[in-house]
Amino acid sequence: MADSSDGRPSGVIHDLGYRPYAGPRLGGREIAWSFFVTGLRNTFGLGRSGRSKVLPMTLFAMMLLPALILVGVLVQAKDVLGLDAQIVSYSTYPLTTQLLISVFVAAQAPALISRDLRFRSITLYLARPMPRTVYVLVRLASLAAATLVLIGVPLLLLYLGGLLADLPAGRETGRFLGGMLGAVLLALLLSCLSALVAALTVRRGLAVAGVIVVLLVSYTVVTTVQGIAVGTGHPRVGEVAGLFSPFTLVNGVQRALFDVPRATPTPPAGAAMGALYVAVVVLVVAGSVAALLARYRRVSP
Amino acid sequence: MTVIETVQLTKSYPSVTALDHLDVTVGPGVTGLVGANGAGKSTFIKILLGLVEPTSGSARVLGHDVVGEGAAIRARVGYMPEHDCLPADVSASDLVVHLGQMSGLPYAAARERASDVLRHVGLAEERYRPMGGYSTGMKQRAKLAQALVHDPQLVLLDEPTNGLDPSSRDDMLALVHRIGHEFGIAVLVTSHLLGELERVCDHVVVLDGGRLLQASATADFLGATGSLLVEVQGPTGADRLLGQALVDAGYAARPAEGTLVEVDVRDDATRDVVRDLVVDLGLGLVRMQERHHRIEDVFRG
Numbered sequence: 001m002a003d004s005s006d007g008r009p010s011g012v013i014h015d016l017g018y019r020p021y022a023g024p025r026l027g028g029r030e031i032a033w034s035f036f037v038t039g040l041r042n043t044f045g046l047g048r049s050g051r052s053k054v055l056p057m058t059l060f061a062m063m064l065l066p067a068l069i070l071v072g073v074l075v076q077a078k079d080v081l082g083l084d085a086q087i088v089s090y091s092t093y094p095l096t097t098q099l100l101i102s103v104f105v106a107a108q109a110p111a112l113i114s115r116d117l118r119f120r121s122i123t124l125y126l127a128r129p130m131p132r133t134v135y136v137l138v139r140l141a142s143l144a145a146a147t148l149v150l151i152g153v154p155l156l157l158l159y160l161g162g163l164l165a166d167l168p169a170g171r172e173t174g175r176f177l178g179g180m181l182g183a184v185l186l187a188l189l190l191s192c193l194s195a196l197v198a199a200l201t202v203r204r205g206l207a208v209a210g211v212i213v214v215l216l217v218s219y220t221v222v223t224t225v226q227g228i229a230v231g232t233g234h235p236r237v238g239e240v241a242g243l244f245s246p247f248t249l250v251n252g253v254q255r256a257l258f259d260v261p262r263a264t265p266t267p268p269a270g271a272a273m274g275a276l277y278v279a280v281v282v283l284v285v286a287g288s289v290a291a292l293l294a295r296y297r298r299v300s301p
Numbered sequence: 302m303t304v305i306e307t308v309q310l311t312k313s314y315p316s317v318t319a320l321d322h323l324d325v326t327v328g329p330g331v332t333g334l335v336g337a338n339g340a341g342k343s344t345f346i347k348i349l350l351g352l353v354e355p356t357s358g359s360a361r362v363l364g365h366d367v368v369g370e371g372a373a374i375r376a377r378v379g380y381m382p383e384h385d386c387l388p389a390d391v392s393a394s395d396l397v398v399h400l401g402q403m404s405g406l407p408y409a410a411a412r413e414r415a416s417d418v419l420r421h422v423g424l425a426e427e428r429y430r431p432m433g434g435y436s437t438g439m440k441q442r443a444k445l446a447q448a449l450v451h452d453p454q455l456v457l458l459d460e461p462t463n464g465l466d467p468s469s470r471d472d473m474l475a476l477v478h479r480i481g482h483e484f485g486i487a488v489l490v491t492s493h494l495l496g497e498l499e500r501v502c503d504h505v506v507v508l509d510g511g512r513l514l515q516a517s518a519t520a521d522f523l524g525a526t527g528s529l530l531v532e533v534q535g536p537t538g539a540d541r542l543l544g545q546a547l548v549d550a551g552y553a554a555r556p557a558e559g560t561l562v563e564v565d566v567r568d569d570a571t572r573d574v575v576r577d578l579v580v581d582l583g584l585g586l587v588r589m590q591e592r593h594h595r596i597e598d599v600f601r602g
Contacts, residue, residue: 018421018484021414021452025376025405034402049390049431119388121396124447127350127380128403129372301352301382 031130032138039142043108044149052111059104060150063097067154071161078165086162086172090155090179091251091260094186097154098247101190102215104150105143109194110207112143117299118202126301136296140195140289147187155179178258182250185281189246190215192288199295219245223264230265238266239273243280252277302329304455304487305349309358312344312511319344321511322358327489331481333498333519334491336508342491343383345508346457349489350380363454376405379448379486383459386444389433393424393443396432397450404451411450418449421484422476438469445476449486456480458490462497474501528592531562531575534585546578563592 026034038047044060045053070087077083088096116122125135159176163169197210222245229238242248242264254260255267256274268274305327312320319341336342347353349362351371360367362374388396397419401411419428422442427435432443441461448456461477462470478501481488492498498505499519507514533539540560547554547564552571557563564575572589579586 018479019417020485021406021410023410024407025451026407027405028372031403031405034408038399038402047395052390115388115390120382120384120386121388123382123384123386124380124400125403126352127375127378127382128400129376129405130403131372301347301350 028129028134031128032134035130035135035138036142036145039112039139040145040149043112043142043146055107056104056146059100060153063100063150063154064157066097067093067157067161071157071164074161074165083165085167086158086175088158089261089263090158090175091182091254091258092263093155093158093179094151094183095247095251095263098219099216101147101151101186101247102212102219105147105190105194106208106211106215108146109143109191109198109211110204112139113195113198114202114204114207117199118204122299123301126299132296132299133293136292137289140191140292143191143195144187147191148183151183151187152180155183175258175260178254178260181257182254185253186246186250188285189250189281192285192292193246196288196291196295199292215246219247221245222248226265235266235269238264239268242266242268243277246284249277249281249284253281303361304328305360305362305489307358307360310345310348310355310360311357312341312348312353313356319511320348320355323508323511323513325506325513325516327487327504327506329481329485329487330503331477331488331490331501333502333505334489334508335495335498335505336491336493336514338493340493340508341511342508343459344511346380346459346489346491349457350375350378376451377454379451379453379456381444381448381456381458381461383463383491385440387432387435387440390431392429393419393432393435393439393446394428396443397446400447401450406451414450414452415446418446419443421449421479422446423472437464438466438472441465441469441473445473449480449484453486455487455489458488460491460493462492462494470497477501528563528565529571529575529589530557530592531564531579531589532560532587533562533579534587535583539582539584542582543579543584546582547575550574550578557592566591 041047044056066088074083074087094101116125122135126132155176159172162172162176193214194211197214198207201207201210222241225241226238226248229235229241242252248264251260251263252268252274255262256271256277268277303326305325307323307325310320310323310325311318323345334342334345344353348355348360348367351367351374354368363377365373367374394415397415398408398411401414402408406414422445424439424442424446427439432440435443441464445458445461448458458477462473465473474497477488477490480486481501481503490498490502502519504516504518506516531543533543535542540556540562544554544556544562547562552564552567552574554562554564564571575589576586
């Protein structure tokens with residue numbers, strides 16, 4: 001090998017030959033967990049290139065900013081303004097920030113779902129012990145968990161701020177848990193729908209556009225219809241329209257279950273409409289998962 | 302030790318029979334799977350991985366049944382697909398570590414193994430660059446590394462030399478030979494080019510239209526079609542003199558390249574007869590070598 005100028009050998013590579021692996025081999029549960037964690041990290045750009053961290057991290061920061069300001073106002077000016085509750089309720093916060101949440105899901109679902117199909121790297125997973133169904137469900141779980149972090153952490157911030165501002169702890173905890181249940185439902189709905197759109201197209205750009213259309217356009221149409229419904233005195237029409245956007249749907253479920261403050265012009269009124277809202281959430285999630293599994297059954301290794 | 306064993310293995314699709322009552326046994330070392338495109342090679346591999354169910358018949362890999370024990374097989378088998386399967390935005394190092402974990406290695410072990418196998422396949426500093434910028438040769442090496450990362454007992458290599466220039470092809474074949482002999486990992490390697498397999502394989506299985514055409518040791522193939530090339534020294538026309546003498550003695554002999562004489566090996570005594578005839582004719586025997594026949598000759602016969 002080459003000697004450096006001072007005469008000592010440098011850069012010597014010893015070929016140790018092939019060394020077999022005799023260490024432990026993990027089972028299916030640990031493999032799935034490791035796959036889940038990797039997917040969750042990747043959704044925030046961790047373990048990926050620096051460029052892919054920019055968008056998710058920026059969106060996450062923008063999600064936290066309003067919560068921070070609200071907490072600041074609540075803690076500092078509670079007595080001045082005569083506040084005895086959160087300025088923006090836990091159930092309303094995701095609606096206020098729905099644009100950020102939609103962009104996050106639209107950008108990250110293709111990164112997680114379409115990528116393996118586009119590069120056909122899914123073959124490398126299928127040739128490993130994890131079954132196809134588990135692959136699909138874990139991918140979905142990673143996306144849902146990442147979306148839950150995005151929606152849930154600001155709510156947690158609001159909750160801690162509320163406790164700091166001496167809001168009644170029992171009442172606040174109940175409302176927070178209700179808000180978190182809503183966050184879980186919303187994260188599930190959004191990731192199921194966006195994963196389905198992303199799995200139907202291998203082109204990243206198309207997938208992003210598809211998810212944007214499904215989430216943003218549906219929300220805009222729903223709120224418009226609800227506005228018109230109230231204006232023309234047909235609230236029932238607005239209540240039905242609320243079923244067609246994940247954001248208004250989940251807010252309606254929280255309104256029906258926990259009687260949270262109204263965040264849309266026409267929240268579901270009556271037990272029957274409330275039950276319909278809950279049923280639609282269950283149906284959409286179950287239907288999307290079934291459609292996803294059917295889609296992946298057609299992927300040839 | 303039997304690595305792969307199939308009994309009357311059949312796979313029918315609605316329009317075509319991909320595998321037709323195949324009885325194949327594969328042992329340690331390097332086994333070549335030869336056949337034209339569409340001969341059933343890839344279907345065979347996918348059945349061995351437990352990814353495609355056979356229509357009838359059975360197959361066992363490493364003692365596990367391909368139906369029902371696919372996960373156990375995939376945990377100890379490496380697979381290098383024929384098609385592109387590498388995500389462009391990830392480095393070979395990151396991908397191989399991740400896939401090592403997906404095969405059940407703990408993170409630290411996966412990192413160590415990935416570094417080892419990337420060195421063995423010859424990916425140096427470029428392993429840290431995104432694979433989108435790789436040459437075909439580098440991509441094939443990365444694909445091979447991910448198939449080896451979990452120290453499998455068997456690797457299935459589907460057309461590993463596809464698209465490579467002659468020198469990368471030689472490197473890849475040398476690597477395949479090392480895996481089978483130095484690493485102690487059984488190899489099943491497919492190719493539609495017979496010439497390259499005979500250089501590295503101990504055994505060759507020939508598929509044609511989903512049926513087994515021939516399965517035997519590579520040496521048997523070459524021996525059965527062998528002939529001798531003889532070069533003699535003497536007056537002009539010495540080669541024709543020898544050729545005539547051989548024909549008179551009842552051997553099939555013909556002129557070969559230059560002034561060489563080619564004579565078919567009939568039995569163990571053939572070489573002695575050639576030597577004696579050369580001496581009787583008063584010529585000098587310069588060399589007598591086995592003609593390097595190709596497996597292709599089996600098909601020509």
